[in-house]
Amino acid sequence: MSDVVLAGVSVAYDGAPVVCDLDLSVASGEWLALIGPNGAGKTTILRAIARLVPFRGAISIGSRALTELSSREVARQVAVLVQEPQMPVGMTVSQYVLLGRAPHLGYLGKESARDRGIVREVVRRLSMEELASRPLDRLSGGERQRAAIARALAQQAPVLLIDEPTSSLDVGRQQSVLELIDQLRREQELTVIAAMHELTLAGQYADRLALLVDGRLAAVGLAAEVLTERAITEHYRAQVRVIQMNGSGTAVVPVRN
Amino acid sequence: MTATVAVSVVPERPAALAGMPRLPWTWAAAGLFALVICCAVGVLVGPIHIGVGAVLQALVGGQVDPGQANILWSLRFPRVVLGVLVGGTLAVSGAAYQGVFRNPLADPYLLGAAAGANLGATLAIAFAPGTSILAVNIVPLAAFVGAGAAVAGAYALGRSVTGLRSATGLILAGVAIAAFFNSIQSYVQQTQTASIRQVYSWILGRLVTAGWDDVLLILPYVILSAAAIFVHRRLLDALTLGEDEVTSLGIPVRRVRLIVVVAATLGTAAVVAVAGTIAFVGIIVPHAIRLLIGRSYRVVIPLSMLFGAAFLVLADAGARTVVAPAELPIGVITAFLGAPFFIAVMRSTRAAAL
Numbered sequence: 001m002s003d004v005v006l007a008g009v010s011v012a013y014d015g016a017p018v019v020c021d022l023d024l025s026v027a028s029g030e031w032l033a034l035i036g037p038n039g040a041g042k043t044t045i046l047r048a049i050a051r052l053v054p055f056r057g058a059i060s061i062g063s064r065a066l067t068e069l070s071s072r073e074v075a076r077q078v079a080v081l082v083q084e085p086q087m088p089v090g091m092t093v094s095q096y097v098l099l100g101r102a103p104h105l106g107y108l109g110k111e112s113a114r115d116r117g118i119v120r121e122v123v124r125r126l127s128m129e130e131l132a133s134r135p136l137d138r139l140s141g142g143e144r145q146r147a148a149i150a151r152a153l154a155q156q157a158p159v160l161l162i163d164e165p166t167s168s169l170d171v172g173r174q175q176s177v178l179e180l181i182d183q184l185r186r187e188q189e190l191t192v193i194a195a196m197h198e199l200t201l202a203g204q205y206a207d208r209l210a211l212l213v214d215g216r217l218a219a220v221g222l223a224a225e226v227l228t229e230r231a232i233t234e235h236y237r238a239q240v241r242v243i244q245m246n247g248s249g250t251a252v253v254p255v256r257n
Numbered sequence: 258m259t260a261t262v263a264v265s266v267v268p269e270r271p272a273a274l275a276g277m278p279r280l281p282w283t284w285a286a287a288g289l290f291a292l293v294i295c296c297a298v299g300v301l302v303g304p305i306h307i308g309v310g311a312v313l314q315a316l317v318g319g320q321v322d323p324g325q326a327n328i329l330w331s332l333r334f335p336r337v338v339l340g341v342l343v344g345g346t347l348a349v350s351g352a353a354y355q356g357v358f359r360n361p362l363a364d365p366y367l368l369g370a371a372a373g374a375n376l377g378a379t380l381a382i383a384f385a386p387g388t389s390i391l392a393v394n395i396v397p398l399a400a401f402v403g404a405g406a407a408v409a410g411a412y413a414l415g416r417s418v419t420g421l422r423s424a425t426g427l428i429l430a431g432v433a434i435a436a437f438f439n440s441i442q443s444y445v446q447q448t449q450t451a452s453i454r455q456v457y458s459w460i461l462g463r464l465v466t467a468g469w470d471d472v473l474l475i476l477p478y479v480i481l482s483a484a485a486i487f488v489h490r491r492l493l494d495a496l497t498l499g500e501d502e503v504t505s506l507g508i509p510v511r512r513v514r515l516i517v518v519v520a521a522t523l524g525t526a527a528v529v530a531v532a533g534t535i536a537f538v539g540i541i542v543p544h545a546i547r548l549l550i551g552r553s554y555r556v557v558i559p560l561s562m563l564f565g566a567a568f569l570v571l572a573d574a575g576a577r578t579v580v581a582p583a584e585l586p587i588g589v590i591t592a593f594l595g596a597p598f599f600i601a602v603m604r605s606t607r608a609a610a611l
Contacts, residue, residue, distance in 0.1 A: 071508075075505060075506050079505070086502060090547070090551070091552065092276035092277075092278075094275065095278045103507040107492075107509075116274065120273075129274070133275035155506070
């Protein structure tokens with residue numbers, strides 16, 4: 001089981017609180033979207049779950065406390081897809097995906113045939129065989145995002161944290177990346193926690209939405225419950241219409257008076 | 258079980274995935290070949306002609322003219338071996354600094370490591386000549402302390418001023434530290450006139466007075482340094498990712514950085530302690546390998562050892578012949594070739610970060 005539970009989690013940067021006393025639980029296999037205005041603490045929560053930032057309170061993954069795990073154990077439980085992955089110049093897609101095997105190797109360990117086999121499977125699953133020997137700096141934006149997903153998948157962690165998976169993609173590529181993540185989640189029974197900017201897409205792909213404001217949880221629930229005109233107007237200071245589209249989600253449409 | 262079960266279906270081994278990191282064996286062979294050729298040139302070049310046959314005879318312990326055997330065993334062989342150790346170490350240390358600091362211009366000289374080692378060694382030569390602690394000559398130890406202080410200073414200064422990611426901040430800090438250390442070193446040198454000649458010839462870099470003593474002096478440090486960097490080559494590749502990404506892979510970033518920097522500094526210090534200032538090998542060699550062969554540290558580290566060693570032995574042969582019977586300091590040859598290359602690297606790093 002790989003449910004993620006946060007109890008009374010607080011994070012401060014240089015003494016300034018960013019996340020305050022947060023309680024949140026994500027079921028195994030669930031997709032939870034973290035939404036909220038800029039600076040609400042979405043990325044910080046992801047960093048805390050990946051233990052990239054010190055926190056107070058308790059975070060557990062599959063009923064094991066995060067603080068009891070070694071760094072490598074954390075990395076075997078939690079894969080992170082950062083917002084703008086660093087794409088080292090000249091590194092091939094295969095080499096990059098192979099780095100995802102690091103948590104399964106000893107400090108000075110060497111990748112085994114099995115590790116290379118897993119990389120091959122992941123690259124094939126994402127239909128990137130043709131790009132395998134291409135340097136990362138010669139990939140398009142959508143291909144880079146797929147390479148980053150491949151690297152995270154090679155980690156074989158049951159929990160996948162994603163920060164703004166679609167921030168620099170056009171609407172078609174946004175949909176195809178999110179569809180891919182959703183398929184992979186179902187195939188590999190991943191628990192997905194994603195900070196998402198696009199409210200309509202968040203509502204369409206995530207099982208539940210958690211609305212964060214100033215480091216606190218303002219609302220959590222289904223899209224129709226969280227994405228209300230009142231909540232969005234209040235917290236985002238935006239003028240929007242929320243439209244329920246029979247069976248295809250909740251649309252949040254900006255309006256101009 | 259008495260019967261053996263015949264396995265009829267052998268799982269087919271799937272084709273290897275393209276683009277996996279590996280050392281191209283053709284280049285490894287080419288590096289070895291270049292090293293052997295350069296060593297041969299290094300042994301054969303000299304004011305007294307000694308033929309290939311005599312060299313081979315001497316190597317296998319055959320019958321050789323005693324005069325020639327003496328020249329080979331006490332002058333040319335140790336000098337070539339020292340060149341191999343110095344060149345390989347400078348190139349690998351440069352590659353390691355570039356990886357750890359994510360900075361294509363990092364090298365033992367620009368980071369101030371060599372200036373620090375220079376100062377440490379100068380102090381040891383001027384004030385405590387011939388001293389040893391527990392039977393270990395203090396010159397390399399003093400050089401290591403100086404080099405470590407310089408690298409730590411450059412790192413702290415560069416980080417506090419412009420942050421780790423800035424290529425220029427670290428280099429500027431290194432240049433400032435190097436200038437400061439050099440000024441102290443010049444002062445010591447001027448006031449200790451007894452040792453000035455010895456120190457001066459050594460600053461320009463030399464393998465001149467090399468004998469087996471120098472080789473044995475630095476051998477343990479050089480082996481330790483090269484081995485430590487070599488086993489970290491996979492992790493150096495991982496360090497090219499962003500800070501959060503490497504950490505989220507469970508890699509202890511700080512430990513990797515510390516071990517590799519200490520190893521590179523140890524190797525640099527040992528080499529500077531016996532050979533003085535030999536600039537640009539740490540830049541030229543790793544960058545030529547990146548441009549021509551590949552950027553993975555699994556390629557750059559082992560090939561830097563081979564080509565760095567070959568390059569320095571060849572440069573030393575040049576230093577001995579260009580103005581024969583006099584000798585040029587080897588640092589003059591490496592800098593003459595290195596400076597134009599360095600400029601080319603600077604121009605290309607505007608477009609592509611390491």
